[in-house]
Amino acid sequence: MPTYTYHCENCNKKFELFFYIKDYIPSPKCNFCNSKKTERSYTDDVSTIQNSIKKHDTELKTVGDLANRNRDRMSDDQKQSLYSKHNSYKATEDKVLPKGMNRIKKPPKTKWT
Ligand SMILES: [Zn+2]
Structure with a gap:
């Protein structure tokens, strides 16, 4: 309605x-x-x-349109597994670095007001 x-x-x-x-x-x-x-x-x-508005396949003109269509077809489980796949590299905290190497500490984010 x-x-x-x-x-x-x-x-x-x-x-x-x-x-x-x-x-x-x-x-x-x-x-x-x-x-x-x-x-x-x-x-x-x-x-x-x-x-x-959902576009028909023949109306998809940009990569963004295609991405949106594919996203809409995905189940929440698929989205979640893609998300963890693409973000797993960030979980490197417990990996041991070779001796003498240090991790770069990211500076705190500057908040522009
Ligand atoms: Zn009124």
């Missing part, structure tokens, strides 16, 4: 409603103040739609 975002002119709050397009209401009652001075907030809905 699609989500519709509305903005209330009376209390200036936003609220979401779920319903089928056949039940579409142009200005429903505000969830907060019951005012009927409400209108669709299209900008909010557009950003939700764009995040959920």
Whole structure:
């Protein structure tokens, strides 16, 4: 069921409603103040739609598109095993270095404000 975002002119709050397009209401009652001075907030809905669009294989144009498709096809277990595979090199703390060698200590991260 699609989500519709509305903005209330009376209390200036936003609220979401779920319903089928056949039940579409142009200005429903505000969830907060019951005012009927409400209108669709299209900008909010557009950003939700764009995040959920799945591209067809023939529409994949960039490596990023392909990566996103492959990620969506993966199960959580697969993602987890890939993650540990690609990050295992970081777990080198207990490896013994040859005599005379030291690990470089990373300086503390600078926080720019
Ligand atoms: Zn309101």
